[in-house]
Amino acid sequence: MLKISVNWLKNYVDIHNIDDLLDKLTLAGTEVGSVQHQGNWEGVVVAEISKINKHPNADRLSLVEIVYNDNLIKVVCGANNLYKNQKVAFAPVGSKLYNPKSGKMETLKKSKIRGEISNGMICSALELGLGEDHDGILDLEGTLRVGNDLKEIFNDTIIDLELTPNRPDCLGVYGVAREISAITGTDLKSLKSFSINEHPDPKHDLNISIKDPDLCSRYIGAVISGIKIQESPKWLKDALVSIGENPINNIVDITNYVMFELGQPIHAFDYEKVNDKTIVVRRAKKGEKIVTLDGDSHNLKEEMLVIADSKVPMAVAGIKGGLESGINENTSLIVLESACFEGGNNRNTASKLELKSQATLRFEKNLKPQLCEVAFNRAIHLIRDITGGEISSRVVDVKKFAQNDEKLRLHGSRLESLLGIKIESNQVNSIFNGLGFEYKHSSKNENDVWDVDLPYWRPDITIQEDLCEEIARLIGYESIPATTIAGAIPTSIPNIEIDFQEHLRDIMVSLGCFEVINYSADSKENIASTMPSFNEEDLVKIMNPMSRDVEFMKPTLRSGILKSLSLNSRNSVGSVRLFELGTIFTKNNNEELPNESKILCCGLSGTIEKTVWEKERPVDIFDLKSILDNLFSELRISYSISPCRGDIFSSYKGFQILLNKEVIGTFGEVSDEIINLFDINHQNVILLDLDIKKILSNYLPTSQVKYNQISRYPVSKRDLSFIVEDTIFSESIIVEIEKFDLVKNCKIVDVYVGKSLKNSEKSVTVRITYGSDKKTLSGPEIDQCEKNILESLKSQINFSLRV
Structure with missing residues (x-):
C-alpha cells in the first residue's frame, strides 16, 4: 500500500476530476485501495503549550497547560516530545475525531485520567489521519496563529x-504522475535537476570502488560543502x-523526498567521518558489526553487502x-550517494536483520542503474536550492553494468x-x-513495426x-x-476432497455461519497466544514477509478467527457466527516444503436475541x-466428546471431539485471558477446530x-433423571446407555443445578428411545432393559434417581 498526496501530484500533472481519475487508475491496473480526505475532523485548532x-499519579503522563482562545486549559498527555511554546493540534471537548477502531466519527468528552481532569486532547499525526506516528504529538509550525x-x-x-x-515506477509520486499523464492525456511537467557541468573545480577528495559488482551495478557519489543542518x-x-513521514532536518528530508518522488533511495554521510575519504562497496567481513x-x-554475515570506508562499515x-x-546538527560537509543494488540480496539481508x-x-x-543518476541530479538541485550547499568534489560515477542501448521490437x-x-x-x-x-x-507491406527504447x-x-x-x-x-x-x-x-470441502461449507452456511478468508500468515505473538504448545522452532517462517504482522505461516486458524470475531463484534449487534476452512502449515524437518493440513475453524460471540x-x-x-x-448429522457420522484440560479454554469448558x-478436533469456551489479547471485551467466545482429513476418512458419500x-x-420413550457429582461428564452417561441393543437413541434434555441439590451435585435428565426392528416391545421388556x-x-x- 502506497500513500500518494494529490497536492504533491499536482506539482507534475493537472488534476481536475479526482473521482473520475481514481476510476481510470483502477481500470488501467493501478488499483486505488482507499481515499482519505484530510480534515476529516471537527473543532481541531492550533494551540500553544x-x-x-509531571502527572502526580503517573510517571509517563504530563499535565499540560494550553493557551487557546485566550483561555488556559489543562490537558493530560502521554507524548514524549512536548516543550514550552510548542504549537500543537488541540481537540477541545466537543470536537469530533475519527476512531480507526470503530470506523466512526466520535465526539470527544471530558475525561479523568489517573485522577486528573483532561479538558480535551493534544493530537498525534495518527489521530488526525496525517500519518502513522503515534509515539509523539504533531509538532506544528511555530509561525502558525493560535486559534486557527x-x-x-x-x-x-x-x-x-x-x-x-x-x-x-509507481513507488514514486512522479511515476504515478506519469501514469496519470498517460491515462488522461495531460502533459507531464519536467523536474528541475542539477547538470554535471555546473559544479566548480574539486576541493575535496573522494574515492569510490565497487568490490562486489554482482551485488552493486552502479554507485554515484559527490561531496557537498557549505551545508547548514536546520x-x-x-x-x-x-x-x-x-x-x-516525519520531517527530521533539511538533508534527511531531501533524501526522503527524492525517494518518494522518484522511487530511488539515496543517502547522505558526514564527510568528516569517512576514513581516508574512501568509500568501498563490498560484502561484510567475518565478525563485523554495525550500529x-x-x-x-x-x-553482519559475510553474504551481506555494506557501504564501508577504508576501515569499517x-x-x-x-x-x-x-x-x-550519520549527519547531525554540526555537519557542514556531506557525501551524497545514489546506487543500484541487487534486489534478492537486499531483501534477504533486510529480512535476516529485521x-x-x-x-x-x-x-x-x-x-x-540509470535511475541512480536521475535521482542524484534531482537531490543535488534540491540541496543547492534549499541549503545553499555546493558540490566541492568531482562526481564519482562507478558503473558495473552493460551500457548498451536496450530495445524491444513490437510487430x-x-x-x-x-x-x-x-x-x-x-x-x-x-x-x-x-x-x-x-x-x-x-x-513495410502493411505490417507496422515499433523499435522501442526500454525506459x-x-x-x-x-x-x-x-x-x-x-x-x-491504456485503451x-x-x-x-x-x-x-x-x-x-x-x-x-x-475430486473427492474438494467436493467434501464444498459440502462442509454448504452445511456451515445452512447452520447460520458466515465464511471468512484470512491471511495464511500471522505474527508470532498471535500464534503463541492461541497455541499452548507453541515452539518457534516448529513454525514455518517467511523469508521476506510484508511485515512482522505476517511473519509466520499459520499452524492454527484460531488467531484469524479471533481477529475476525473482534472486528465484527465491534461493528454488529447480536451473535456473530464465523467459520474458516483453510490450510495450516507445520515444519517438515525432512523436506524443504512444510506439511499442510485442511482445518475447519468456527467461532461464536455476541448475544442470542430475545425470542x-x-x-x-x-x-x-x-x-x-x-x-x-x-454438522455430523448431515455427514451421517457418529462422534463423541470428552473433557480436555489446558489449551486455550476456560476450566472445565474445553472438550475433545473423537x-x-x-x-479429530477440540471445542470450548475461550478463556478471558485470550479474549482480552484480541480486544474482545465482555463477551463469551466459543471456538471449534476440526481436522478435515480425519473426518473425510470416516465419511460415506451420498452415492x-x-x-x-x-x-x-412403534418405539417407546422414557425419561430418567440422574443426580450425580458435578464433575461427572454427562456424555459418559449417554455412551453407557447406548450400548444396549434395545436403545435406539439417547439424548440429554435437561441439566439442573439448584437449591434442592447439594452444591457439588447436578441433575441430568436423559430421554431414552426404546425399540426393536423385529417386534413391538412389551412393558416388562422395557422395564428389564x-x-x-x-x-x-x-x-x-x-x-441416585431424581423423582
Whole structure:
C-alpha cells in the first residue's frame, strides 16, 4: 500500500476530476485501495503549550497547560516530545475525531485520567489521519496563529494505491504522475535537476570502488560543502507529513523526498567521518558489526553487502545507514550517494536483520542503474536550492553494468494476434508518447513495426508482450470485445476432497455461519497466544514477509478467527457466527516444503436475541454443540466428546471431539485471558477446530449410502433423571446407555443445578428411545432393559434417581 498526496501530484500533472481519475487508475491496473480526505475532523485548532508539569499519579503522563482562545486549559498527555511554546493540534471537548477502531466519527468528552481532569486532547499525526506516528504529538509550525482551524492548514486528499510487485515506477509520486499523464492525456511537467557541468573545480577528495559488482551495478557519489543542518521549509515538511513521514532536518528530508518522488533511495554521510575519504562497496567481513541509525547493533554475515570506508562499515547497503557516519546538527560537509543494488540480496539481508525499510521496498524490485543518476541530479538541485550547499568534489560515477542501448521490437501482427483486435498505428504512437517511451515506427507491406527504447523507470518491460499489455490497459480492457471460447468443453474430473470441502461449507452456511478468508500468515505473538504448545522452532517462517504482522505461516486458524470475531463484534449487534476452512502449515524437518493440513475453524460471540421462548443471553458452549451435532448429522457420522484440560479454554469448558476413539478436533469456551489479547471485551467466545482429513476418512458419500428399511414397530420413550457429582461428564452417561441393543437413541434434555441439590451435585435428565426392528416391545421388556442400564451405570458412576 502506497500513500500518494494529490497536492504533491499536482506539482507534475493537472488534476481536475479526482473521482473520475481514481476510476481510470483502477481500470488501467493501478488499483486505488482507499481515499482519505484530510480534515476529516471537527473543532481541531492550533494551540500553544504554556506550561508542562509531571502527572502526580503517573510517571509517563504530563499535565499540560494550553493557551487557546485566550483561555488556559489543562490537558493530560502521554507524548514524549512536548516543550514550552510548542504549537500543537488541540481537540477541545466537543470536537469530533475519527476512531480507526470503530470506523466512526466520535465526539470527544471530558475525561479523568489517573485522577486528573483532561479538558480535551493534544493530537498525534495518527489521530488526525496525517500519518502513522503515534509515539509523539504533531509538532506544528511555530509561525502558525493560535486559534486557527486546522482544516485551513491541512487540506489534501490522500490516495492509497495497491500496487503490483512489477510496478516499482509507481513507488514514486512522479511515476504515478506519469501514469496519470498517460491515462488522461495531460502533459507531464519536467523536474528541475542539477547538470554535471555546473559544479566548480574539486576541493575535496573522494574515492569510490565497487568490490562486489554482482551485488552493486552502479554507485554515484559527490561531496557537498557549505551545508547548514536546520529545519526544512514548510512545503517540504508538508509533503512528507501528507504521506505519513516525519520531517527530521533539511538533508534527511531531501533524501526522503527524492525517494518518494522518484522511487530511488539515496543517502547522505558526514564527510568528516569517512576514513581516508574512501568509500568501498563490498560484502561484510567475518565478525563485523554495525550500529544503525536507530541505535540497534547488528551482527553482519559475510553474504551481506555494506557501504564501508577504508576501515569499517558505514551502512547496510540499500537498507539503513550507520549511526557513526550519520549527519547531525554540526555537519557542514556531506557525501551524497545514489546506487543500484541487487534486489534478492537486499531483501534477504533486510529480512535476516529485521530491518525492513522504504528503501528495501524499492531496491528489492531490482531498479535499473540509470535511475541512480536521475535521482542524484534531482537531490543535488534540491540541496543547492534549499541549503545553499555546493558540490566541492568531482562526481564519482562507478558503473558495473552493460551500457548498451536496450530495445524491444513490437510487430503489429503480434499485437493484433495477442489482443484479438487491430489497433491503429497512430493510437499506438499516442500511447507510447503518453508513457514517455522513445521509439521508431516503420511500416513495410502493411505490417507496422515499433523499435522501442526500454525506459529506465520500467524494469518490468522486457519482452514485446509487455508492450502489448501497456497498449491493452491504456485503451481499456473493457474496450476489447468478448468472444465465445471455441472448442469442446473439457470433461469434469471429480475430486473427492474438494467436493467434501464444498459440502462442509454448504452445511456451515445452512447452520447460520458466515465464511471468512484470512491471511495464511500471522505474527508470532498471535500464534503463541492461541497455541499452548507453541515452539518457534516448529513454525514455518517467511523469508521476506510484508511485515512482522505476517511473519509466520499459520499452524492454527484460531488467531484469524479471533481477529475476525473482534472486528465484527465491534461493528454488529447480536451473535456473530464465523467459520474458516483453510490450510495450516507445520515444519517438515525432512523436506524443504512444510506439511499442510485442511482445518475447519468456527467461532461464536455476541448475544442470542430475545425470542418468545427465552430472554436475550450471551452465546454459550451449547450453541456451538448444536452446530456440531447438526454438522455430523448431515455427514451421517457418529462422534463423541470428552473433557480436555489446558489449551486455550476456560476450566472445565474445553472438550475433545473423537471419531472411533481418535481425536479429530477440540471445542470450548475461550478463556478471558485470550479474549482480552484480541480486544474482545465482555463477551463469551466459543471456538471449534476440526481436522478435515480425519473426518473425510470416516465419511460415506451420498452415492454410496445404502437404504435400510424403517422399522414397522412403534418405539417407546422414557425419561430418567440422574443426580450425580458435578464433575461427572454427562456424555459418559449417554455412551453407557447406548450400548444396549434395545436403545435406539439417547439424548440429554435437561441439566439442573439448584437449591434442592447439594452444591457439588447436578441433575441430568436423559430421554431414552426404546425399540426393536423385529417386534413391538412389551412393558416388562422395557422395564428389564431399564433395570440393566441402571445396574451397568452403577458400576461406572455414583448416582441416585431424581423423582
